[in-house]
Amino acid sequence: MNHPSRAHLNPALLRGLTRARRTGPGLPALPGLSRRRTLQAGGAAAAALALSACGVGGQQRDPEADADYWADKEETGSLRWANWPLYMDPERTQLAQFKESTGTDVEYHEDVQEAASFFGQIQPKLANGDDIGYDLMTLPNGFEFSKLVELGYVVQLDHARLPNFAEHAGEVYKNSAYDPGNKYSVPYTSGITGIAYNADYVDREITSIADLWDTAFEGKVGMFADPQEIANFGLLLNGVDPADSTREDWEAAAEKLREQRESGVVRAYYDQDFIQPLTNGDLWLTMAWSGDIYQQNAEEGTNLKFVIPEEGATLWTDNLLIPFTSRAPVDAIKLMDFLYDPEIATGLTEYISYIPPVPNAQEVMAEWADAEDDGERAEALRELAESNLVFPEESDYQRLHNYVALETDQQDEFSSIFQAITQS
């Protein structure tokens, strides 16, 4: 099965052009820019500007105002979407398909570089009730997500308008801890935070989080700097489910992580640039995101392994949200639902290579692979369809945990406990 609009497009080539960039034969590859690996600096500057302009208001909106939010909303024929870079192919195939099927134009902006700075940018406008320039946005589950919900800045979804979601979304994606019942959001794509290791250097099988504490790997272990990410691993090591953790658990986890740091096993705390050191041997094993490892192996032929450790790992999700200032909420929710069409989800996944919230996409992808004449693309599709980094098995999901969802006060407490580890 091949869509006419995508026939001329070789996704493997596209990935090669846009993702990992090799500077030339024999030269070290510059860090590829994937969705989770863009540099923070640009976002920092943008947020600093936004900040100086924003003043510091923070009015909470009454969520009850949403009771009949959808009653008087009508289709407008166009909408503006803020997404992350490299989160849809450059041809915007799915948007063209959306236009074809509904007639709605989508203005697509790759404006979300980092959740925190994006939040800093939209928060002052939302506090004033002003248009933020987007009718739909993609944000990870995490502190900014909770803040938006807590502030009442995102619209409660009308599930009567989401039939595809009801039919095709995986169970895991309908029962998240951060947004039970998908009141405010539906997932766009997901990924696993687990352990990756370079089999050229590590000569044993890595199976557990405890391996990250093994002093045999002195100075060769990478950990994430993000408070939630690193906390999760400390908690899982202690046998605590992050989603149910309490303050005592956080402190115990922090103690473990402090021991790890003081033992000299940790090389550094990474934001998103862990792939390159892992490839060149500066890191032997590290906390890692599944999709990045998949892409790196597919494009560079590296021998990186990704494991879901026996203590468990975490599943993070980038979600679609509608700000309450949206000028085209009906169009936005239509697009949300459109992305849950298995054919559309499959096309997206072929480019992104993270986990789609639509399990059926696996079947569709295998069908596409069988029907494809171009050998290279067929091979790429088959690899994706068979990868359990992209389509985790039920048994994998059993070991994947949600992040803890916290209110703002607790977030500050939580962050300061774990930033004391990473910002030493």
Next chain:
Amino acid sequence: MRNRTTTPYVLVLPAWIWLALFFVVPIGGMLSLSLTTGNVVTGFQQTFEVGNYVTAVSTYWEQILRSLFYGACATLLCIAVGYPMAYWIAFRAGPHKSTYLLLILLPFFVSFVLRTISWRFLLADNGVVLGSLKSVGLVPADLQLLNSAPAVVMGLAYNFLPFMVLPIYAVLERMDPRLVEAAHDLYAGRFQAFVRVILPVSLPGVFAGVLMTFIPTSADYVNASVLGGTHNTMIGNVIQTQYLVNNNYPIAASITFVLMGLLLAGIFSYARALGTERVMEVHT
């Protein structure tokens, strides 16, 4: 007559407006922000909470001291590397002075962040520098340079070197060569002439260079985040995290003022120790 007295004020007006708008106003806002309490959800209320400063210093004194230390090391490194460069260009480069100056400025044509990231390739465990040294057995095979304090300090010194070289060069270049001739006439050897004539004359350049390297290196956050490891966090990284990740604007603002106060105090005592008149003196 009236015109003549007001003209300078009119001319300086744009500078005043510029500074008022882009320096005084934001810094006033920040000062007020540093005394508030609250969070981004409830909003920040002005409570004149001096405790923010206590929290800032008691929580982050280690990172503050480390930043000043790294900044000082990087500045000394800049002097050690930059002074001979400036000296050589001023006195020995002959007709090619501007070429060498351009070469010194050349790295500025590449983004600061990219320049720093490229150091990762240089300093990687099996990279250009360590890889070759290790293959000939000059350094132990498990030596790591990337993600350590020396890497951060070297990165800082590298990134800010031109700010040291240029002011020293500017002073040396304008120096009257007859001063050195006079020293030789008075039986000073080359060393004596340097220590007693050239060095004192060049001090204002060194002073300016120190200002222009020590202040930004102490407040830098890029080098520590790209080249640092555990226990290398600088105060700039903390400020960035407090602002952008935690949205804890009051603490971020108070750390900023603590750092500013310390840097100002340091610079003033440095100027005093060196003798302000001598340093600020204009040589023609």
